[in-house]
Amino acid sequence: MTLNGWIQIALYCAVVLALVKPLGSYMTRVFAGERTLLSPVLGPVERGLYRVSGIDARQEQHWLAYTGAVILFHVLGFAVLYAMLRLQAVLPLNPADQAAVAPDLAFNTSTSFITNTNWQSYGGETTLSYLSQMLGLTHQNFLSAATGMAVAVALIRGFARASTGTIGSFWVDVTRATLYVLLPICIPYTLFLVWQGIPQTLSPSIDAMTLEGAKQTIALGPVASQVAIKMLGTNGGGFFNVNAAHPFENPTALSNFVQMVSIFVIGAALTNVFGRMVGDERQGWAILGAMGLLFVAGVAVTYWAEANGGSVLNGFGLTGGNMEGKETRFGIAASALFAVITTAASCGAVNAMHDSFTALGGLVPLLNMQLGEIIIGGVGAGLYGILIFVIVAIFVAGLMVGRTPEYLGKKIEAKEVKMAMLGILCLPLMMLGFTALATVLPAGLAGPANAGPHGFTEILYAYTSAAANNGSAFGGLTANTLFYNSTLAIGMLVGRFFVKIPVLAIAGSLAAKKRVPASAGTLPTHGGLFVGLLVGVILIIGGLTFFPSLALGPVVEHLAGSAGQTFAAGG
Amino acid sequence: MLRQLRAALVLLTALTVITGLAYPLAMTGLAGAIFPAKAAGSLIERGGTTVGSGLIGQNFTGAGYFHGRPSATTATDPANASKTVPAPYNAANSSGSNLGPTSAALAERVKGDLETLKSENAAAPVPIDLVTTSGSGLDPDISPEAAYFQVPRVAKSRRIAEDKLRDLVASHVEGRSLGLLGEPRVNVLALNLALEGLARPSGAL
Numbered sequence: 001m002t003l004n005g006w007i008q009i010a011l012y013c014a015v016v017l018a019l020v021k022p023l024g025s026y027m028t029r030v031f032a033g034e035r036t037l038l039s040p041v042l043g044p045v046e047r048g049l050y051r052v053s054g055i056d057a058r059q060e061q062h063w064l065a066y067t068g069a070v071i072l073f074h075v076l077g078f079a080v081l082y083a084m085l086r087l088q089a090v091l092p093l094n095p096a097d098q099a100a101v102a103p104d105l106a107f108n109t110s111t112s113f114i115t116n117t118n119w120q121s122y123g124g125e126t127t128l129s130y131l132s133q134m135l136g137l138t139h140q141n142f143l144s145a146a147t148g149m150a151v152a153v154a155l156i157r158g159f160a161r162a163s164t165g166t167i168g169s170f171w172v173d174v175t176r177a178t179l180y181v182l183l184p185i186c187i188p189y190t191l192f193l194v195w196q197g198i199p200q201t202l203s204p205s206i207d208a209m210t211l212e213g214a215k216q217t218i219a220l221g222p223v224a225s226q227v228a229i230k231m232l233g234t235n236g237g238g239f240f241n242v243n244a245a246h247p248f249e250n251p252t253a254l255s256n257f258v259q260m261v262s263i264f265v266i267g268a269a270l271t272n273v274f275g276r277m278v279g280d281e282r283q284g285w286a287i288l289g290a291m292g293l294l295f296v297a298g299v300a301v302t303y304w305a306e307a308n309g310g311s312v313l314n315g316f317g318l319t320g321g322n323m324e325g326k327e328t329r330f331g332i333a334a335s336a337l338f339a340v341i342t343t344a345a346s347c348g349a350v351n352a353m354h355d356s357f358t359a360l361g362g363l364v365p366l367l368n369m370q371l372g373e374i375i376i377g378g379v380g381a382g383l384y385g386i387l388i389f390v391i392v393a394i395f396v397a398g399l400m401v402g403r404t405p406e407y408l409g410k411k412i413e414a415k416e417v418k419m420a421m422l423g424i425l426c427l428p429l430m431m432l433g434f435t436a437l438a439t440v441l442p443a444g445l446a447g448p449a450n451a452g453p454h455g456f457t458e459i460l461y462a463y464t465s466a467a468a469n470n471g472s473a474f475g476g477l478t479a480n481t482l483f484y485n486s487t488l489a490i491g492m493l494v495g496r497f498f499v500k501i502p503v504l505a506i507a508g509s510l511a512a513k514k515r516v517p518a519s520a521g522t523l524p525t526h527g528g529l530f531v532g533l534l535v536g537v538i539l540i541i542g543g544l545t546f547f548p549s550l551a552l553g554p555v556v557e558h559l560a561g562s563a564g565q566t567f568a569a570g571g
Numbered sequence: 572m573l574r575q576l577r578a579a580l581v582l583l584t585a586l587t588v589i590t591g592l593a594y595p596l597a598m599t600g601l602a603g604a605i606f607p608a609k610a611a612g613s614l615i616e617r618g619g620t621t622v623g624s625g626l627i628g629q630n631f632t633g634a635g636y637f638h639g640r641p642s643a644t645t646a647t648d649p650a651n652a653s654k655t656v657p658a659p660y661n662a663a664n665s666s667g668s669n670l671g672p673t674s675a676a677l678a679e680r681v682k683g684d685l686e687t688l689k690s691e692n693a694a695a696p697v698p699i700d701l702v703t704t705s706g707s708g709l710d711p712d713i714s715p716e717a718a719y720f721q722v723p724r725v726a727k728s729r730r731i732a733e734d735k736l737r738d739l740v741a742s743h744v745e746g747r748s749l750g751l752l753g754e755p756r757v758n759v760l761a762l763n764l765a766l767e768g769l770a771r772p773s774g775a776l
Binding site: 008052080105125134135142174178190195203205206208211212240245251256309310312313322324331352353356431454457476565 | 609
């Protein structure tokens with residue numbers, strides 16, 4: 001570890017923190033339907049959209065209608081994307097003559113993008129046409145992110161309102177999230193990325209003649225516009241196979257830094273939106289504080305592990321940290337930081353190959369996802385994810401003092417706790433259940449490229465990443481098979497909807513409740529005590545659920561590697 | 572319900588056109604107008620032919636060139652379409668090695684590379700980036716140490732004084748972005764282009 005590395009990490013945290021308040025203030029206005037700086041330009045577009053689609057912007061929805069709209073929007077989005085992937089061979093903008101995507105891969109990819117997972121069973125440059133990348137994937141990057149924000153805002157309204165039957169209009173929330181938040185940031189962001197060197201062209205790939213006289217085919221495309229939204233919307237699906245490690249997706253250390261900031265910025269600012277909407281910004285800062293503690297701890301472990309180097313490399317007396325699978329321009333610190341950010345948020349873009357991380361360096365990204373990506377998290381998904389844990393933490397505190405738990409003036413009762421537990425339990429069911437299945441079935445065992453405990457970690461990582469809607473991978477796993485494509489897609493769907501629907505049920509139930517005035521017995525939820533309680537609950541639930549699986553994978557591998565053991569594939 | 576369906580259908584279509592077509596196409600036009608060279612892939616031309624992209628690494632193997640890092644990219648086997656063969660720096664199919672920290676295959680590969688490198692320059696410690704594959708397989712850069720490490724081999728092959736080559740490397744070291752971010756590095760293609768400009772190689776490469 002170097003001083004410069006820690007300065008890069010500290011600077012990153014400072015920049016994200018500085019953006020929380022201004023963006024939080026702006027987004028609060030957007031979701032409250034107030035006038036913003038951009039209203040003169042976007043107002044007419046927004047009103048036009050409502051007119052053609054027959055939406056009354058003032059008409060709010062009951063939580064059931066809101067949920068219905070969310071599901072309908074996803075189903076239609078899935079149908080459009082699936083059709084486009086299957087038909088790409090006959091559609092325009094296909095200069096590389098890519099063939100139609102196979103049915104199981106198209107199913108997996110469509111599910112992956114509508115659930116904001118962006119798991120890549122495909123290699124972008126070898127599988128998809130430019131039209132599929134733009135019209136198919138880029139637009140789902142926007143819409144799945146906008147949907148995540150909408151659900152988070154609906155839940156916040158549940159806390160902020162009292163004695164009402166409605167939690168907002170999904171159509172309005174999703175439109176405003178897209179038009180006022182995502183698009184206006186993406187436009188200058190794309191131009192910045194092109195300035196840094198990311199291509200943005202419809203020309204086909206180029207054949208270069210290298211200095212030594214060999215032919216090198218260089219894949220190109222409209223990359224920058226997709227990279228901007230895949231980071232900002234915490235989607236993470238790369239234009240190219242290796243994602244943000246590719247020099248065309250992430251050409252400089254500066255583009256890398258800005259991409260890391262853009263992964264966290266909306267999720268972090270949503271905690272401020274939460275604070276503002278419930279009328280006490282300190283509530284938002286407390287949640288951000290809990291997230292921050294977990295984040296910094298994760299970065300410290302990963303950076304330490306990667307800087308110390310891998311056991312094989314150290315065995316040869318090589319120093320300088322574990323550079324296998326990392327790019328020279330980023331180095332150890334920026335690669336370790338990126339790995340923790342992308343899995344803390346539900347981004348899943350990678351700028352280094354997680355599969356080649358050291359055992360303990362790879363453990364942190366895995367654990368981040370297993371906790372449900374609540375450390376900042378996906379846009380919207382992170383906030384509603386951690387609010388589920390807040391409900392459980394409040395419940396636990398209530399049990400300790402024998403008092404009906406309250407949060408922000410709302411009584412937390414059986415229904416909320418049950419829904420919260422449903423949201424928490426569906427993730428380990430998918431992650432651990434499918435991992436267990438894959439480790440006994442021949443179709444599952446055919447996947448891992450590495451032998452020994454690392455092979456087990458590859459499988460565990462895949463299902464964890466899918467159910468948590470992250471999308472990053474231990475890339476050695478051969479996942480483009482019928483077995484993996486379908487089981488991973490199921491994991492993604494359950495991980496998305498069996499969290500979202502309970503969250504919306506909680507929102508509806510809370511919005512209908514009366515507000516109880518705070519009394520001397522109310523637990524303050526804006527101070528250090530509550531932050532500690534929340535972090536404790538998260539670690540206890542996460543630890544109890546996932547420690548055995550981590551012990552079988554990364555922990556065993558670390559101990560074996562320290563003893564100098566290696567594992568040969570096929571042996 | 573019907574109203575919801577209409578709202579969903581029309582809104583989805585309209586937002587798809589805005590974010591999936593209007594946005595990327597407008598960006599393509601704008602980027603091409605403001606940063607034409609970069610939007611087209613930072614291609615480098617020499618004497619009318621494209622020799623590569625300044626951002627994409629190439630597979631240099633001759634002793635008279637500076638080499639990039641090992642690359643794990645592959646290509647379809649021409650003899651059997653269901654198999655792949657190693658094809659370093661294949662810029663149409665980016666890929667890392669995905670070998671884990673306890674992989675025997677990784678240990679074997681590193682061992683082989685170390686022996687080769689030590690035979691070229693026994694005086695200096697082998698820099699870690701010369702025996703590890705990059706994440707993309709297309710890393711255009713090596714560390715300054717890795718460039719200096721190769722000076723004796725290139726100097727011998729091209730019959731150029733080592734001092735002169737060290738100066739050339741030094742002039743191609745790019746510092747951290749803003750003096751702070753990332754790591755110092757040397758772009759291998761740019762260095763090799765400058766090398767060719769330095770003197771015509773005499774003798775075999």
